[in-house]
Amino acid sequence: MRALTWHGKHDVRVDTVDDPEIINPRDAIIRVTSTAICGSDLHLYDGYIPTMKAGDILGHEFMGEVVEVGSGSTLKKGQRVVVPFTIACGSCFHCGKHQYSACDNGLPADNQDIAQTIYGHPMAGLFGYSHMTGGYAGGQAEYVRVPFSDVGPIVIPEGVDDDKVLFLSDILPTGWQAAEYAQIEPGDTVAVWGCGPVGLFSVQSAFLMGAERVIAIDHFPHRLELARRFGAETINFEDSKTYEALLEMTGGIGPDACIDAVGLEAHGFFADNVIDQIKASTFLGTDRAHSIRQAILACRKGGRVSMPAVYGGFIDKFPLGALMEKGLTLKTGQTHVQHYMPGLLNAVLEGKIDTTFLISNRLPLEQAAEGYRMFHDQQDEVTKVVLKPGMDLARAA
Incomplete structure (x- = not known):
C-alpha cells in the first residue's frame, strides 16, 4: 500500500509499504477514506518529538471503511467509522474512569519504559506519533490496523459526508x-x-x-x-x-x-x-x-x-x-476521545457544531508531503489539510 513516512526533519515521503495485518483478535483493518494533517504532526515534521524512526507511518486523524476484523472485534465489514487518535483497551483502571488517554494497556510492553523514563508513567498509545507512544503505524495511508477496535471507533450513519465527522478523531473532542x-x-x-x-x-x-x-x-x-x-x-x-x-x-x-x-x-x-x-x-x-x-x-x-x-x-x-x-x-492532558465521541457526533448531526469551515485544502495522499509543507509554511491561508487516498491527481489539480 501507499503511506506517508517520516525520514527526518522536514523530510516526509509517500512510499510503498507492507499492508497491515490482523495481529490480535480485537484488531480491525480500515481502508482510509479521509485523513488529516494535525497541528501536532508539525511537531514531528519539525523534529521536536523524540523516538521517531525512519520509515514510521504518520497520521492520527483518520476515518474509513472496515475491510477486515479479528474474532474479538465488534465492528462489521463495510461499516464506516471514525477512529480516535488514542489507543485504549477499555477495561483497565483508567479506562474504567473514562480516562482513555491514560490507558495502561495502549502501549506495547516494549515501549512503556520510554514514556515512564520521561514522564514518570506510560501513557496510552497514539497512532503515528513516535515509539514513545507505541510505534503504531498511522492513518496517513491507504489502510491501517486499529487495535482494540471494539472500544475506539465510532460507526457513522449512512449518508453523512466524511468532512462533517472526520475531526471527531481528535481536534473536535480536544x-x-x-x-x-x-x-x-x-x-x-x-x-x-x-x-x-x-x-x-x-x-x-x-x-x-x-x-x-x-x-x-x-x-x-x-x-x-x-x-x-x-x-x-x-x-x-x-x-x-x-x-x-x-x-x-x-x-x-x-x-x-x-x-x-x-x-x-x-x-x-x-x-x-x-x-x-x-x-x-x-x-x-x-x-x-x-x-x-x-x-x-x-x-x-x-x-x-x-x-x-x-x-x-x-x-x-x-x-x-x-x-x-x-x-x-x-x-x-491528552484527550479522552472515546468519552466525547458519541455526544459530539450527535451535536454535529444536529447542526449544533460546524466542522467543515476549517478545511482549506483537500489533496490526494500522493501529495501529502506538499500538504505538510503548505500547512507548515502558509499557516494563515492553510487552516486544515485533508488527504484523500484514492483521489484522482487530475481532479485534485
Whole structure:
C-alpha cells in the first residue's frame, strides 16, 4: 500500500509499504477514506518529538471503511467509522474512569519504559506519533490496523459526508475537552491562545458551554477572522500587547478562564520566546512555552487555566509562583476521545457544531508531503489539510 513516512526533519515521503495485518483478535483493518494533517504532526515534521524512526507511518486523524476484523472485534465489514487518535483497551483502571488517554494497556510492553523514563508513567498509545507512544503505524495511508477496535471507533450513519465527522478523531473532542477543563460558567470571559484548529473548536465549545465573551489571540489575520465568525473578540499579538489588552478588555480583572491551544512551538518576538528558541537550537531545551506562561499571568485570581496544547519536555521560567499565589487551577492532558465521541457526533448531526469551515485544502495522499509543507509554511491561508487516498491527481489539480 501507499503511506506517508517520516525520514527526518522536514523530510516526509509517500512510499510503498507492507499492508497491515490482523495481529490480535480485537484488531480491525480500515481502508482510509479521509485523513488529516494535525497541528501536532508539525511537531514531528519539525523534529521536536523524540523516538521517531525512519520509515514510521504518520497520521492520527483518520476515518474509513472496515475491510477486515479479528474474532474479538465488534465492528462489521463495510461499516464506516471514525477512529480516535488514542489507543485504549477499555477495561483497565483508567479506562474504567473514562480516562482513555491514560490507558495502561495502549502501549506495547516494549515501549512503556520510554514514556515512564520521561514522564514518570506510560501513557496510552497514539497512532503515528513516535515509539514513545507505541510505534503504531498511522492513518496517513491507504489502510491501517486499529487495535482494540471494539472500544475506539465510532460507526457513522449512512449518508453523512466524511468532512462533517472526520475531526471527531481528535481536534473536535480536544477543543471540547479544553473548554470543559476550563470549567466555564455562564457569563464567563474566556481567553484562547491560538486560532489553529484546536483553538477554533475551543472558541465554539466555550460559547456552547455558556461563555459570554471569548477573546481569541493569534497573529494570522485569516485565523482571527474565523474566530470572529463565531462571535469571538480578537487580539493580534503583533499589533497589541496581549497581557495589557486582556486587562483592559476585562476591567483590570483578567479572563475567568484561559485556554492554551498553542503549545511547544509558540510564535512571536518575545524575550522568553527568543531564549527558548536559542535553547532549542543548541539542544539545551525543547519547548517554546510563551503561551502557557502568558495565560497563567493574565488569568484572573481564582481563575482556571486549561492546556490542551502539546508540550514535550522540561521548561524553565515557569511562573509557578503566580499559579500558586493567584489560586489558579491548571488542567491538561491528552484527550479522552472515546468519552466525547458519541455526544459530539450527535451535536454535529444536529447542526449544533460546524466542522467543515476549517478545511482549506483537500489533496490526494500522493501529495501529502506538499500538504505538510503548505500547512507548515502558509499557516494563515492553510487552516486544515485533508488527504484523500484514492483521489484522482487530475481532479485534485
